[in-house]
Amino acid sequence: MLGKLLKYEFRATARLFLPIYAAIAILAGLMLLLRALPDDARGVSFLTFMVGLIYVVAAFGLVITTVVVLVSRFYKNLLGQEGYLMFTLPVTTGQNILAKLIPAMCWTIGSSLLCFLVVILQNFFSGGAPIRIPNGETAGFILLMLLALAAFILFCYMCMAIGQTFNEHKFLASVGAFIIIQLVLQILGVAGAFGLFKLGALANLSFSVDNIPGWSVLAGANVAMLAACAVFFLITRWLLDKKLNLA
Amino acid sequence: MSEHSPYLLEARSLTRSFGRNVALSGLDLRLAPGHIVGLLGPNGSGKTTLMKLACGLIKPTAGEILIDGEKPGPESRSKVAYLPDTSYLNDNMRVSDIVEMYADFYADFDREAAFSLIRDLKVDEKARLSTLSKGTREKVQLVLVMSRRAKLYLLDEPIGGVDPAAREYIINTIIGNYHPESTVLISTHLIYDVEPVLDHVLFLKEGRIVMEGGVDELREQSGKSLDALFREVFRC
Known part of the structure; x- marks a missing residue:
């Protein structure tokens, strides 16, 4: 199908x-x-x-x-x-x-x-x-770009799925959901980074970029992006399955 | 999940509100196979809401609705043929494309029957939907729905926008394609036109069923035609 x-x-x-x-x-x-x-x-x-x-x-x-x-x-x-x-x-x-x-x-x-x-x-x-034939790192970067694209599209879908649950002004509600969730995610991101930094300082770890191997950062980013895709997809599917509200 | 049910459609205390406006209020309803049921009521009485709930396009605020014993979902969709009261097809598609699309997705769709109905109604199958009049488009939509061999047909105002001559053809089409193990639910306020084909009616008023029964019994009890009965029940 x-x-x-x-x-x-x-x-x-x-x-x-x-x-x-x-x-x-x-x-x-x-x-x-x-x-x-x-x-x-x-x-x-x-x-x-x-x-x-x-x-x-x-x-x-x-x-x-x-x-x-x-x-x-x-x-x-x-x-x-x-x-x-x-x-x-x-x-x-x-x-x-x-x-x-x-x-x-x-x-x-x-x-x-x-x-x-x-x-x-x-x-x-x-x-x-x-x-050039892409080496491992380039391939990882291309994958990250694709996952980021999928995550962005699914994020838009999720916001529209939220907006459609309203009985009126559905598109406005979708835009509102987009702005509010983006804002919350940004704040959480900054807070999370800050928290990690503080934690690192407490544990007396040095957070120098040089200490972290490039491939692990890339792999971590890919996994995080994949997780974001999964979360956005599952929320969208749940909303359209259980909360569908077509005008 | 799947419990065996003798009813094609069953509503239990079905309630749906839109903000402060209650469209359906604690509706209880059971439809067995083998009937042509009229869902009659004035504008805003909840007819369309009931059909959309049966298709899962909106969800109940309270209570539940079951199709052949199951909640509306992919499984029930293959059993229900739904004609919405709005234009729901992509305007850029040609009539023949839409027929092929239905044949592609619905295993119970009779492609040949659809094309023959389209020819009978003198609709140009190569025409894009955007070029068709409102009434012609409604005919196409009805052909698509009636060319399926579904268990439950939900027809929301199937004759509202077409001329009286086509009305007769459409009603005959509905009867002609109807088979005894299925049930057809027709919502309309044009009672006079559909009265001859109905065997059961539900009178819906402000989200509640105010009268229900076999057409013959109702006629006998009241000594009136359905049309006259309707005018009496819904007098403004």
Whole structure:
């Protein structure tokens, strides 16, 4: 069932993303073409500038579209009128959430890669540094980025799942939940770090960064991020299972 | 969790409030298989709330509702065919896409029957939903629901937005696709149109059942048609 949900979700989102992707790919191609031309001609440099400008605007538009789509698909398709269909299909709530999360992650990754397409292509054509095979630490860092992305998306979902439990002003309540929980998490984070520091001072430990091996920090961060994903996912699922309140 | 129940739908002291507004108040209800039940009541009497509770789209404030002995969940959803009173389909999809989607997800969906109903109703299957009129869209939604072989059909105002000629067709569709081991619950205030097909009615007023019974008995007892009875019970 998850496969079927994913099929329809990718279809529904592709019609928004693919045209922008195509436009950016064409712009990237144009820029490479223009750079290949001798740049002493004034017209060419002006054209390069214009195409570059449009590229930046398009890339910026893409980033905004990605964020708007990942929030609005969840809100509209699950918590709006379309939720009447999605929550009466014989699928589990977990599947419904994953069917939003996975495409949202794919499109975000795709959009990020596209924004750097010109840099990547130029590097490739100008015979620049060959693409390095990532070592363990780079791989760990990439994993952390992906987990952080998933955690952020799931955090947004959780806030919307909280907002929908209200009988009125659901979206406002979602935004309110986002701000308040972020604030609380920040305060807890600072307090926690401060507490650790104090504890360390009491125990007479030296908290020098040099003493901690890099890989353990990375591994710890990955585990913490994974835990955050799990917590946000489980809360969202519980809210949509037990506290669903479609308008 | 699963207790065997002779009832397709069972509500026990079912209560749901929205803030200070009580939509359903201590409702007790049992629906056995094999009936076409009219859920009749004026606007705001709790008809839609009851159906949404049965689908798990909202949760009870107190009491409980069971579908075939179980709380609404993924299991019950495969047994219930629900027609909401709002437009709930993605506007960008074509009629044929939606039919295929239903066929994809519901094992009990009869794809051929759906396409033949769509042709009968002269709906262009290649049209996007956004280009269809409100009434045509309602017809499409009804076709989707009635093309399933579900145990319980919950139809919320199925004929509210369509013309009288189509009403007759829709009611015939409901009857034509109805089979004896299932139950159909139809909410409406257009009693005159559905009266001929109902065998049981529930009169809902301010979140409570004020009258309930077999259609023939009620007619006999009161000496009136359902329509006349309704006007009497709900006189403003």
